[in-house]
Amino acid sequence: MSAALSRGAGAAVRAALPWLAVLLLALAWLGTDYALGKATLVATYAIAGLGVVVVVGQAGQIALGQAALVALGAYAQALLVARGVPAPLALPAAAAAGALGGALASLPARRLGGLYFGMSTLAFALIVEEALARWESLTYGAAGLAVGAFAFAGWRADSTLAQAAVSVAALALALLACARLLASRHGRAWRAVRDDELAAAACGIDTDAAKMQAFVVGGALSGLAGGLYAHWIGFISPEQFGLVFSFELLMLAFIGGARRIAGAAWGALVIVAIPPLISLLRDRLPGDWARASGLELLLFGAVIVAVVLLRPAGLAGGGQGR
Amino acid sequence: MLAFVQVLASGVAIGCVYGLVALSFVLIYKATETVSFMQGDLLMLGAFAALGLHAFAGWPLVVAALAAVLAVGGLGAVLERTVLRRALGQPHLVAVLLTFGLGMMMRGGVASVPAAAQDMHRLPFAADTLAIGPLVLATSHLWVITATVLLAGVLAAFFRHTRTGLALRACSEDARSAALMGIPVARMHTLAWALGAALAAIAGLLLAPITFVHLNMGFIALKAFPAAVLGGLTSLPGALVAGVFLGVAEALAGLALPEGAKDFVPYVLLMAALLLFPQGLGGGRGRA
Numbered sequence: 001m002s003a004a005l006s007r008g009a010g011a012a013v014r015a016a017l018p019w020l021a022v023l024l025l026a027l028a029w030l031g032t033d034y035a036l037g038k039a040t041l042v043a044t045y046a047i048a049g050l051g052v053v054v055v056v057g058q059a060g061q062i063a064l065g066q067a068a069l070v071a072l073g074a075y076a077q078a079l080l081v082a083r084g085v086p087a088p089l090a091l092p093a094a095a096a097a098g099a100l101g102g103a104l105a106s107l108p109a110r111r112l113g114g115l116y117f118g119m120s121t122l123a124f125a126l127i128v129e130e131a132l133a134r135w136e137s138l139t140y141g142a143a144g145l146a147v148g149a150f151a152f153a154g155w156r157a158d159s160t161l162a163q164a165a166v167s168v169a170a171l172a173l174a175l176l177a178c179a180r181l182l183a184s185r186h187g188r189a190w191r192a193v194r195d196d197e198l199a200a201a202a203c204g205i206d207t208d209a210a211k212m213q214a215f216v217v218g219g220a221l222s223g224l225a226g227g228l229y230a231h232w233i234g235f236i237s238p239e240q241f242g243l244v245f246s247f248e249l250l251m252l253a254f255i256g257g258a259r260r261i262a263g264a265a266w267g268a269l270v271i272v273a274i275p276p277l278i279s280l281l282r283d284r285l286p287g288d289w290a291r292a293s294g295l296e297l298l299l300f301g302a303v304i305v306a307v308v309l310l311r312p313a314g315l316a317g318g319g320q321g322r
Numbered sequence: 323m324l325a326f327v328q329v330l331a332s333g334v335a336i337g338c339v340y341g342l343v344a345l346s347f348v349l350i351y352k353a354t355e356t357v358s359f360m361q362g363d364l365l366m367l368g369a370f371a372a373l374g375l376h377a378f379a380g381w382p383l384v385v386a387a388l389a390a391v392l393a394v395g396g397l398g399a400v401l402e403r404t405v406l407r408r409a410l411g412q413p414h415l416v417a418v419l420l421t422f423g424l425g426m427m428m429r430g431g432v433a434s435v436p437a438a439a440q441d442m443h444r445l446p447f448a449a450d451t452l453a454i455g456p457l458v459l460a461t462s463h464l465w466v467i468t469a470t471v472l473l474a475g476v477l478a479a480f481f482r483h484t485r486t487g488l489a490l491r492a493c494s495e496d497a498r499s500a501a502l503m504g505i506p507v508a509r510m511h512t513l514a515w516a517l518g519a520a521l522a523a524i525a526g527l528l529l530a531p532i533t534f535v536h537l538n539m540g541f542i543a544l545k546a547f548p549a550a551v552l553g554g555l556t557s558l559p560g561a562l563v564a565g566v567f568l569g570v571a572e573a574l575a576g577l578a579l580p581e582g583a584k585d586f587v588p589y590v591l592l593m594a595a596l597l598l599f600p601q602g603l604g605g606g607r608g609r610a
Contacts, residue, residue, distance in 0.1 A: 108596035123589035294433025301426030
């Protein structure tokens with residue numbers, strides 16, 4: 001037991017080293033505040049993406065509306081905090097909202113699987129987005145909702161350093177919980193369903209339940225990320241959590257190699273880095289091209305296509321292992 | 323009663339567009355097992371291509387429309403040959419991301435043309451109305467319905483009575499056996515994407531007189547997913563019929579339910595249908 005623990009700790013340290021290097025480079029290059037702000041965003045995206053990794057990478061199903069579960073978490077957090085609940089205590093509720101959303105979104109397709117999950121989660125996401133915009137007495141509709149700082153017992157995460165610390169701590173906890181879960185019976189059941197559903201069923205795995213659990217766990221992670229995201233952004237509105245966000249999360253999981261949980265963090269780094277890099281590139285372009293409004297969309301699409309074509313298994317490799 | 327018939331007609335018309343997009347999605351999905359998330363963008367591209375050729379290059383409308391459909395169909399074939407082929411046999415996620423990225427590029431490309439990005443455009447279709455006794459119907463709706471019926475007839479004839487149509491059906495049923503029977507499966511995949519893209523472009527042309535031509539007109543394709551699912555995901559006639567059904571359901575919901583409920587209807591129906599009729603409303607009997 002202790003040997004396994006120390007092995008785990010060693011692996012964690014080794015996994016953390018490149019991240020330390022990335023962070024130091026970013027601090028030196030981009031300036032403290034900017035780098036820490038981006039680090040906060042990367043960690044939060046990584047938690048949300050972890051939810052997609054569980055559903056897509058581990059259980060082998062499709063989730064096309066994960067952003068809606070992030071939205072549920074964010075709104076749950078914002079509404080609870082506005083009613084005086086301390087932020088850390090509201091986070092479990094945000095995760096629960098995401099988990100409930102995941103269960104509801106996957107329920108209609110639980111016997112069909114595969115592409116049907118894509119369809120039902122997509123429909124659920126569109127319903128949630130519309131509902132958040134329409135239920136104005138609660139969510140203030142399209143006008144959006146302001147969210148206060150992440151505060152607890154007199155302490156407020158106002159500085160970028162505090163925000164980065166909170167989100168990195170949350171990511172570490174989420175990764176740890178995921179690693180434990182994936183090593184358990186549930187994780188094995190998910191991978192069995194992914195690799196061969198018929199064989200899994202023949203081994204006595206309740207495949208419907210296993211798929212549902214993956215969506216619930218994935219939803220909880222995305223909801224948790226939503227709860228944090230609401231604080232960092234400070235203002236949430238339904239259109240932030242649209243289809244593009246869902247696809248960013250899919251992309252994140254894909255880049256990170258959907259089968260490895262640590263990949264989520266690398267995927268998040270790429271996804272967060274793309275928009276600044278695109279605007280950097282845009283400034284270099286001559287004349288009229290730089291002003292064209294569609295350029296960012298065009299380049300973002302091109303990045304997606306290029307990544308999928310060049311590395312169909314994702315950046316961190318999708319071969320064996322979990 | 324009159325209002326009811328008028329709402330019904332507009333519901334059927336918009337439903338025809340849903341149905342055509344769903345049809346293009348199912349055609350591609352059946353033939354190549356890949357999920358296309360760019361049908362809406364192809365639809366938008368088709369409408370803009372026709373608009374550009376007509377309004378800026380001065381071609382007659384019919385020629386411009388035909389050229390736009392052919393061009394978008396050709397684009398579908400080229401994309402299949404160069405890019406989409408890589409998604410064959412991969413998990414759905416690869417095709418989903420690939421087509422979403424390509425769709426983004428198309429939207430970005432059109433948005434980069436200043437004249438296109440600015441505002442809504444209108445194709446000079448007949449914008450007047452037709453009065454049958456006390457009943458007043460928009461001519462554009464009748465056009466859409468007529469064109470869809472004609473197109474469905476042509477497609478049915480193509481799939482039933484031509485060797486190519488038969489080969490495409492064989493590919494959809496079982497690509498391996500089709501290959502053993504000497505059918506060029508790869509060429510059939512190209513054909514399926516070309517047909518799917520051209521159908522989306524036609525849907526864009528038909529949508530143009532109803533909603534005008536603008537950058538976000540492709541979002542209508544999101545409603546084609548419920549239509550495809552209601553039709554059972556693998557049935558071409560099912561997709562078309564389900565599209566019309568959705569259009570009518572939406573129009574009636576707009577009439578009977580409170581403001582805003584209309585936008586939920588297709589997606590609630592999708593989830594209800596999956597829950598209650600997992601084989602599609604046709605019971606899985608539908609065949610192309």
